[in-house]
Amino acid sequence: MIKINSSQFNYQYGDQIHFPYSIATLVSYIKSKEDLSSQFKFEKTFVFRDKIEEYIQQCKDTDILLCSCYVWNWEITTYLAEQVKKINPKCMIVFGGPQIPELSEGFFNKYPFVDIISHGEGEYIIENILRTYLGDKNYFNVKGIETKDF
Known part of the structure; x- marks a missing residue:
């Protein structure tokens, strides 16, 4: 299976932290697509700032980071x-x-480690990115994104 990790760092107030709602909706949407959920494994969503070094190590064999x-x-x-x-x-x-x-x-000159930036409705864009990842990896036809190449 293709491994995906995600991040939506929030601030923690005592024992409380804001729920990573945006990433949670993306993950839930993709999991609702049976053909995609059988191909991709969502491992963890990173939210705690004090665990950053642990999160980095957890991505040693991650295929996609959202x-x-x-x-x-x-x-x-x-x-x-x-x-x-x-x-x-x-x-x-x-x-x-x-x-x-x-x-x-x-943007890509300043942040060369980023492969794709997404604009707009994340659920549909991420779905199309993942479908393209499974296919020919030609992201040119995915609407709502930019890459280093276009």
Whole structure:
């Protein structure tokens, strides 16, 4: 099975932490697609900032890392992605969320460890990314994304 990890770092207040709702909806949506859920294994969603080094090590054999990006988690998310790419260069790293710029000009130069950025309705875009991953890996026809190549 193809292994997927995801991240949506939030702040912790005492014993409370905000639920990673955005990533949870993406994962639930993909799991509802029987043909995809039989091919992909969602391992963990990373939420705790103090476990960052543990999360990096857990991605040594991850095939895909999905990152939900917000202003409050941008720095730690980019750190995670950069470190994962160093230990696992074949891992496909996908960034989405409101912190992603509308225009990618200069983005992939500044963040070369990111493979795909997603704009818009994440559920449908991630579904199409995963279907393309299983197929010809030609992401040019996936609407709502940008890569280093286009």
